[in-house]
Amino acid sequence: QKEVEQDPGxxxxxxxxxxxxxxxxxNSAFQYFMWYRQYSRKGPELLMYTYSSGNKxxxxxxAQVDKSSKYISLFIRDSxxxxxxxxxxxxxxxxxxxxxxxxxxxxLSVKP
Amino acid sequence: DSGVTQTPxxxxxxxxxxxxxxCSPRSGDLSVYWYQQSLDQGLQFLIQYYNGEERAKGxxxxxxxxxxxxxxxxxxxxxxxxxxxSALYFCASxxxxxxxxxxxxxxTRLTVT
Numbered sequence: 001q002k003e004v005e006q007d008p009g010x011x012x013x014x015x016x017x018x019x020x021x022x023x024x025x026x027n028s029a030f031q032y033f034m035w036y037r038q039y040s041r042k043g044p045e046l047l048m049y050t051y052s053s054g055n056k057x058x059x060x061x062x063a064q065v066d067k068s069s070k071y072i073s074l075f076i077r078d079s080x081x082x083x084x085x086x087x088x089x090x091x092x093x094x095x096x097x098x099x100x101x102x103x104x105x106x107x108l109s110v111k112p
Numbered sequence: 113d114s115g116v117t118q119t120p121x122x123x124x125x126x127x128x129x130x131x132x133x134x135c136s137p138r139s140g141d142l143s144v145y146w147y148q149q150s151l152d153q154g155l156q157f158l159i160q161y162y163n164g165e166e167r168a169k170g171x172x173x174x175x176x177x178x179x180x181x182x183x184x185x186x187x188x189x190x191x192x193x194x195x196x197x198s199a200l201y202f203c204a205s206x207x208x209x210x211x212x213x214x215x216x217x218x219x220t221r222l223t224v225t
Contacts, residue, residue, distance in 0.1 A: 041218075045216070
């Protein structure tokens with residue numbers, strides 16, 4: 001079993017839809033959870049950064065962490081064509097080395 | 113713009129050759145990380161440097177090496193290149209040694225022919 005599992009998609013939604021992206025993980029030591037967005041031919045861009053369980057909201061984006069289920073989610077409200085990208089979850093155990101473990105990414109396409 | 117600069121953007125070379133990838137971290141960041149991204153493996157951590165010293169090693173091949181210089185820029189050296197080394201190589205930086213979000217450059221696309 002991989003440490004981090006993420007459905008690769010592709011996921012196609014109409015503009016304005018609510019998008020739900022998810023990752024599951026197996027290492028209970030993970031404490032910090034991130035979502036990155038990666039446009040084609042660009043580096044990953046940090047979207048959300050959360051610690052432990054709970055919800056965090058930033059504009060149209062909400063990150064949710066459920067440590068008991070080892071499950072994290074990213075919700076995008078009122079999705080826009082500019083949200084079309086690959087979304088990668090990442091997590092780490094908070095040790096002295098910042099070694100993030102990434103999911104393989106979900107490719108999202110928002111159709112106008 | 114993340115503030116992390118990587119050069120070159122593209123590199124095409126032949127098997128058996130050696131290349132050097134360069135990274136300048138964001139201003140004020142002391143840690144530099146190197147990642148390899150391929151279609152089948154996703155983003156794989158290679159190595160981390162903090163303030164000039166190696167801090168963590170991931171799935172880095174013995175043919176690969178890196179260093180971080182006093183001005184905090186870093187270089188990743190790839191030698192005896194094989195076709196399977198073709199990938200995107202990303203550099204990222206962060207303020208501290210760990211538990212910091214990483215900020216990525218736009219990568220170097222390496223093609224080995």
